[in-house]
Amino acid sequence: MSLPTRKTEDWRWSDLSGLDALAAQPANDAAPDLAHYWLDLDGPRLVFVDGRFVESLSDRRGLAVTAVRSAPRHPLGDIAAAKATSGLWLTRSANAAAIGPVQIVHVASGGASHLASRIELAAGAHAEIIETHVGAGWSNVTCTVALAEGARLMRTTRVLKDGGAHTDFTLATVAGAASYTSAALVAGADSARIEARVRLQGTGAFAEADGVLLARGTQTLDAFTLVDHAAPGGTSHQVWRSVADDLATASVAGRVSVARDAQKTDAVQSLKALLLARTATANAKPELEIWADDVKCAHGATVGELNRDALFYLQSRGVDPAGAKALLTRAFLGDALDRIGDEVVRDAVTADAVAWLEAAR
Amino acid sequence: MLEITDLHATVDGKAILNGLTLSVGAGQVHAIMGPNGAGKSTLSYVLAGRAGYEVTGGSVTLDGRDLLALPAHERAAAGLFLGLQYPVEIPGVSNLLFLRTALNAQRKLRGEAEASGAEFMKLIKVEAEGLGLSMDMLKRPVNVGFSGGEKKRNEMVQMAVLRPRVAVLDETDSGLDIDALRVVADGINRMRAPDRATLLITHYQRVLDYVVPDRVHVLVAGRIERSGGPELAHQLEREGYVRVAA
């Protein structure tokens, strides 16, 4: 197995050095308690344990679950393609009966698990998918997304592992007037890399790739999103908020590239990091490659600390220092979390973030 | 009620308060006036317990309790309120969330029952109306996009909801138009009660026409140089600090 090292520019903030050791660890076959990971949404519920679909824990509602033997060419995709035992192959047509949001809980019990999924939405079709990763060990997931004209996909990824590693790669192609929206919350996992490449290849396509990284202890969390505007009139948003405490590292790199004929592109990129301790590390790297001349690209990247005046203001009103810190951090994360369109999902992901903040008190 | 005795404090190693003594009795309003840089805001921060303001001598008690031994949030729960000269903007936190969090944090520290959502809304509605801030504004992030005068009114709304025992108001009257000054002065007067006290830091005699103080103090170079009745404020207005404090 060969994975990139930090010497490769696009991987320089990732810590993949422990993956081989994790993969060698034995799995733990205790039955997981998943009840509190489900959101109150009416739709299929799928459970994968160590990359294998578990029918008895799932409610498929007619969805087919098939091994996907191909994954995008990518260091992580190649491994997934070779080793994945199962995956979700979701195809939807515009006139398919509504199935509701698809929830997937991925349980990793130790060792390594690989999963390759594929989502194909036909013209005008839409789907919503919420994936939650729990457990330990190394989980490697890849997803290929193909959206036809006017299709709409909303994806949410929650990484709530107890430890171990999480690697996640998505390759999405978005046709004209189609919309790809993703939000990620990465809190668990000792190390995580979550990467998405979205190509807007039809006129007026839309992409949103947002997320929050919550790192403490010695966690190394890393997100990398790339939006490739290949056609005119596209809109994209990349809004990331990361928080690093203790000795942790949280890194976000966002890239926007606008092809020569992708005129009237509107791309927004906002990468902000908050250091809760001077010993923590945060990186925020915006990259723009613009070859067209009639485009609007707003971008900003900052690494900062909580505002001392605001902390004092809250304390002077009776809020203890930990409470003041939590309230201001939550407000900071709100820039990304409030963008989640589905209210139930937004509330759940916000609750994940609040639980992470509360755990420090 | 509030007893400040021989208070010395430094900021960044620089001595700002140099033996300040002041006693505000229950039911009283005292005004503090003094030139720019005299240490008025420093006094208010030292009383509130802001990090970076180091007390190097003296004592402060509220109802006999050693205020300086408490962290900032416990001073608030003990009944101290600081109206800031420059109220802070907090993007992403609504005024309602801010104030409800504060009220319930104080109640919890005092061992009282927390206010329910409905109870809190009733409370704030009455006070906001009285001080001319709409509920729409209170749903917005704390002080973001508020005019200078609106920020000061917002401080008064917070004070009215939190009902402190001792309010230290740092230039709450600055930057207010004539109507707002009346509204804010009324807010301060409504808080006047036998078991409360107010320390009003101001540059202008005008507010003292509405909020008539029991005592007026002149703070110069970190100490009280002179004290007197309300007429002292008029004398300061006429003659300036240099002559009066000499």
Ligand SMILES: Nc1ncnc2c1ncn2[C@@H]1O[C@H](COP(=O)(O)OP(=O)(O)OP(=O)(O)O)[C@@H](O)[C@H]1O
């Ligand atoms: N962080 C700091 N480091 C050094 N000096 C400071 C600091 N903060 C305040 N000072 C100084 O302390 C002195 C008192 O400041 P303070 O703000 O208390 O004055 P003030 O009486 O409130 O003035 P004003 O009427 O202008 O509001 C000033 O000389 C100021 O420059």
Ligand SMILES: [Mg+2]
């Ligand atoms: Mg001042």
